[in-house]
Amino acid sequence: MASPTKDVLTDLTPFIKVYTDGTVERIFSFPDVPPSPEDPTTGVSSKDTTISPTLSARLYLPKLTDPTQKLPILVYYHGGGFCVDSAFSLLTHRYMNFLSAESGALVVSVQYRLAPEHPLPAAYEDSWEALKWVCSHVLDQTHLEKDEWITSHADFNRLFIGGDSAGGNITHNIAMRAGSESLPGNLKVLGAIISNPFFWGSHPIGNEPREDIEQSAAYRLWFLAYPSAPGGIDSPLINPLADGAPSLSGLGCSKIIVCLSEKDVLTARGLVYAEEVKKSGWKGQVEVVEIEGEDHCFQLFDPQTEKAKYLISRLASFISH
Template identity: 85%
Template structure:
């Protein structure tokens, strides 16, 4: 009898597995949940929208104090190593409701295409397109139907981008692109939130593994999601500190907050990144938050702990001040 066991082509447990027949098994993530007209915990309303044939988003509108209130707008990119999770997943939906309420900001949480079906740079292109779509709402004439929440409530002098893990990596790369390419209506990004950003490279920093580094999941994951990356693991897209990477002085925003956790393997590199930005000649303001005793993106998995609540408050004050 023929064996029905499928052969594994790529095993990146506990994140994702790909089989020789092309099947993709996503091992990590939370179930998709619908948007809600009014979240019972926060009072935030949410709805889904289609931006383009490849990009959609979930929008979050906090409780308004008056009907024409203008709010900061946050374009957010979820984490998941470019290959798992979703803007529509339970973890992200819960976190966006809390952040929108605390910061009183209109949030656009972007659903970009995932690897391996859509290897990078697909997610970068989708993320840039989503930001352009948001900014296009300032123009009088557009080739699409404008979203009323954005038209009525977005303050385009207070545009933020944010993301966690792979989403934090996207934020860095979007900010770099915004430094050299103008956005519709010449909108400027005020601030960028890099939460536990996914950066890596061939030269270990801090507590990163020193032996067999090519076998480490964090290393293998990048080559899995972007097999054709120019420079491999030292592509400036994953390693902004690499030799020959564009100067960090080119970041196209006015302030940055980098959030890191003590036990996270990505923290040492995140700290060096923040230092390099400060020393690059970039004219903006850099804030660094390091949370003791916590691990990678802890606030998404349990936002009710004191430390998670404090981090959400800190992010909210970054957006509202």
């Protein structure tokens, strides 16, 4: 006997559907894959760790030149509109292997809770907690269980945060928080990788839709992820350029790289964001990379194209210099 059809509450095909009975169907999904003791392509080792009952991460350790080697550390936030994908997915895992290998960085890829089951600000809180957990490894005494890779190999003078799409949005917001709240050990974030950031707003920029903006995928994804967002689509969390948003001069890092793709509808807003950071009085360095002929987060879907390799090499240079 066929099961009765369920009523759709929110249809955000090709990303996600939410049904009136509360079930969620993630259409955009890649299979989760296990960590690997040594990735055959890159030589990077990976493992999973639990930070708290609701928070976990996958760690990536590149091949070491000596057993006491200290490495830059990157806390990474995956994309997916706050609603889909995973730190453990094939897409994220493969990209992290390439990025860790090329940059020589110890990567902590954060498995934050997803909306709509866990509406924002859950992902922001998880992302901050993960960064605090990483930083807590510098403390002599802590109630948190420490990870041997971080204790042995992290150079906390080279602490980076980064992410793509929703993860780029999270990175901006974590950098803002790091500018006003202290981290364990009073550690400072050196750099932030803000890639194809998911920013939006009520006043269209560039080639964003001019009509029926409430029907745009970006608008609807934001309200699915954060139905009670103060300020709605002009919340500073999604629109850092909104009237009344905190000054971008408060970013708590020393340098930023903004990575954009020519065909991405989010790119115009990303360019304006970078310009506003420069004009804000912030004392850090801003670098912008725009990849011609490519669309949103292209490098995740095939990290071995020439343009993806170029972007990864730019990120590696940002981390290592």
